[in-house]
Amino acid sequence: MIFPAELSFIARALIGVVIASFVSAAIGHILTSRGITFLSAEVAHAALGGAAFGVLLQTLGFLWFDPLYGAFLFGVVSALITAYAGLRGSREQMEAAIGVSLAMSMSLAVVFLGYIRSEDMPKVWGYLVGDILLLTVDDLLFLGSMAILVGFFYILFRRELIYIAFDMESAEVLGIKVKFYHYLGILLAAIGVIVTTKALGAILVYAFLIAPAAAANEIAKRMYQIPLITLAIALSSGIAGLALSFTVNMPASGTIGILASTAYLVAILYSRFRK
Amino acid sequence: MMKYAVEVEDLTVTYNNIVALEDVNLRLYDGEFLAVMGPNGAGKTTLLRAILGMVKPVKGKIKVYGYNVFIEEEKVKHLIGYVPQKVTLSKAVRLTVEEVVLMGVLARKIPPRIPSERDVSTAMEALKIVGLEELWDRDFLELSGGQQRRVLIARALVSKPKLLLLDEPLTGIDVRSQAEIAAFLHELNRKHRVSILMVTHDINPVAEYVDRVALLFKKIHAIGKPEEVLREDVLSKVYGGRIRVFSYGRVCFAIIGDVHR
Ligand SMILES: Nc1ncnc2c1ncn2[C@@H]1O[C@H](COP(=O)(O)OP(=O)(O)OP(=O)(O)O)[C@@H](O)[C@H]1O
Ligand SMILES: [Mg+2]
Numbered sequence: 001m002i003f004p005a006e007l008s009f010i011a012r013a014l015i016g017v018v019i020a021s022f023v024s025a026a027i028g029h030i031l032t033s034r035g036i037t038f039l040s041a042e043v044a045h046a047a048l049g050g051a052a053f054g055v056l057l058q059t060l061g062f063l064w065f066d067p068l069y070g071a072f073l074f075g076v077v078s079a080l081i082t083a084y085a086g087l088r089g090s091r092e093q094m095e096a097a098i099g100v101s102l103a104m105s106m107s108l109a110v111v112f113l114g115y116i117r118s119e120d121m122p123k124v125w126g127y128l129v130g131d132i133l134l135l136t137v138d139d140l141l142f143l144g145s146m147a148i149l150v151g152f153f154y155i156l157f158r159r160e161l162i163y164i165a166f167d168m169e170s171a172e173v174l175g176i177k178v179k180f181y182h183y184l185g186i187l188l189a190a191i192g193v194i195v196t197t198k199a200l201g202a203i204l205v206y207a208f209l210i211a212p213a214a215a216a217n218e219i220a221k222r223m224y225q226i227p228l229i230t231l232a233i234a235l236s237s238g239i240a241g242l243a244l245s246f247t248v249n250m251p252a253s254g255t256i257g258i259l260a261s262t263a264y265l266v267a268i269l270y271s272r273f274r275k
Numbered sequence: 276m277m278k279y280a281v282e283v284e285d286l287t288v289t290y291n292n293i294v295a296l297e298d299v300n301l302r303l304y305d306g307e308f309l310a311v312m313g314p315n316g317a318g319k320t321t322l323l324r325a326i327l328g329m330v331k332p333v334k335g336k337i338k339v340y341g342y343n344v345f346i347e348e349e350k351v352k353h354l355i356g357y358v359p360q361k362v363t364l365s366k367a368v369r370l371t372v373e374e375v376v377l378m379g380v381l382a383r384k385i386p387p388r389i390p391s392e393r394d395v396s397t398a399m400e401a402l403k404i405v406g407l408e409e410l411w412d413r414d415f416l417e418l419s420g421g422q423q424r425r426v427l428i429a430r431a432l433v434s435k436p437k438l439l440l441l442d443e444p445l446t447g448i449d450v451r452s453q454a455e456i457a458a459f460l461h462e463l464n465r466k467h468r469v470s471i472l473m474v475t476h477d478i479n480p481v482a483e484y485v486d487r488v489a490l491l492f493k494k495i496h497a498i499g500k501p502e503e504v505l506r507e508d509v510l511s512k513v514y515g516g517r518i519r520v521f522s523y524g525r526v527c528f529a530i531i532g533d534v535h536r
Pocket of ligand 2: 319320321360442
């Protein structure tokens with residue numbers, strides 16, 4: 001065991017925030033450069049619907065089916081549908097697919113929730129507003145290994161992912177396997193989003209995955225600086241948010257979301273006044 | 276030694292039943308400089324995209340240096356430098372001029388494609404050729420249209436391709452830079468034996484350098500030495516009757532539409 005099981009909930013929350021920050025650095029860069037930041041909201045809500053589905057299955061007796069499996073299943077499928085719609089690189093087509101998938105997942109979630117016993121509801125709410133303070137050591141191990149997976153592929157293939165974002169046709173002419181990287185990028189994003197949804201909740205995924213990268217895009221002068229600045233912003237708003245929530249007793253994920261979004265506003269002001 | 280850089284045989288391409296190219300036969304010799312002319316919608320861009328293996332024909336074969344472009348896609352792409360007519364660039368990705376040119380080098384490496392010092396100097400050399408080395412640090416999207424075009428030419432050159440496919444590369448470029456780029460293409464063609472297939476509406480900047488000119492309108496209507504093709508009777512086959520050609524010795528051809536006296 002890397003972590004002692006009796007790790008305090010504060011330490012677990014802190015580790016959860018650090019994991020999510022690394023995910024944010026990778027995924028934020030992919031999604032902002034593709035111009036499909038709302039994919040994060042789509043996948044997060046699909047994960048919510050999937051978690052509700054998982055809870056429902058458990059009440060029906062399938063106890064082995066962790067709601068997290070449902071979150072992964074729904075999140076990944078909805079992301080792949082969007083990827084398929086945008087195979088030609090058209091952001092407009094992807095945008096429509098994102099909207100439709102989002103509507104679909106929310107509808108499914110509402111339907112599933114109708115069948116869930118009220119005592120099971122908190123398991124689903126965790127995916128909506130986040131349960132960073134309830135993360136278990138097993139959760140952390142799982143989230144951490146997923147984050148390492150995402151980070152590894154991002155570091156290895158970030159140029160390809162940026163090239164196809166810049167201009168898909170030129171990338172293809174240069175001999176880059178455009179289709180493969182298109183799917184890979186969206187799949188990585190989906191996994192990262194689902195991981196973050198588990199920790200921070202669907203509502204705050206956008207604030208934590210997109211706002212730091214959007215802020216970094218405003219500040220960075222070079223491409224390679226973007227993930228580093230994103231990481232710095234995500235880490236500081238995550239840790240400061242946790243600290244603040246303990247001292248003034250505010251909900252943790254909400255506080256983190258406010259700080260991350262504020263960082264974006266500050267970055268915009270900074271980049272306007274620098275010019 | 277391969278005799279042909281490009282062999283196009285009975286190529287027919289349609290888009291939703293609209294015929295863009297019909298039974299096109301074309302051979303580009305290794306080391307040749309060929310200009311392709313033709314009116315808007317003639318299928319010039321389609322021809323280049325077919326040579327790159329990016330549009331699937333309903334009929335016909337295409338080989339680049341002996342490789343079937345639809346089977347050995349990757350090999351073919353690594354032999355070709357391509358400057359597209361128009362690019363739809365994402366505003367969300369901010370790359371410097373240097374990074375855009377480096378794409379041409381790094382695409383040939385394996386992931387994670389880290390640029391070496393040599394790659395960077397190769398990129399800078401290519402930028403020097405198009406006269407933009409001072410702008411290496413600038414945001415690509417903040418350049419003027421003509422400057423962007425020159426950067427894209429540099430990106431196509433940087434990997435030292437054996438075949439250059441250029442789709443109206445000089446459109447929107449000022450006269451002096453046109454002449455410089457044309458002279459450079461000539462040097463590349465003669466000294467380094469790069470085969471060039473260049474689509475252009477304006478033959479003037481390259482008239483003295485090209486080996487042959489092809490006239491395309493769905494089919495190849497004429498192909499031959501510039502003085503054989505750039506004649507009023509030949510050109511009027513695809514451009515209609517109102518075309519006039521003025522030539523100054525063997526050097527310069529001017530082609531204009533309607534002449535009022
Ligand atoms: N993606 C496409 N979908 C449908 N039709 C297309 C597509 N691309 C080209 N066409 C059609 O094929 C024909 C040839 O187009 P192409 O772009 O090859 O012409 P071109 O000779 O390059 O013209 P221009 O001088 O304007 O660049 C045109 O009639 C055009 O409308
Ligand atoms: Mg064209």
